[in-house]
Amino acid sequence: MTNFVQVSTATPTREQAIELARSVVGERLAAGAQIVGPVISAFWHDGEFGTGEEWQLLLKTTRTRYPELEAHLLEQHPWQKPEIAAVPIEMGSAGCLDWIAANTEPAK
Incomplete structure (x- = not known):
């Protein structure tokens, strides 16, 4: 099992x-x-079919940091019940995976 995930969510505006x-x-x-x-x-949504324009975010993180990322997104997101989904990064270049690991270490 890989330690890395790509997390997606969406917002109603580019600025958000x-x-x-x-x-x-x-x-x-x-x-x-x-x-x-x-x-x-x-x-x-709420039993009704709809369509709308959204801005999708794709976030790279580790499984270890995912719970904090999810909590942050839920707290800061403009929607009350946003879609937040994580999928494992099964394979990736060593440089990319090293970059994700190095840049998600908590600040000291």
């Missing part, structure tokens, strides 16, 4: 995505963030 990205990377909860958007989503 940038702010979340800055805060999680600044606190070393993720080594880096990519913002993709706008994307169009189709979804069910």
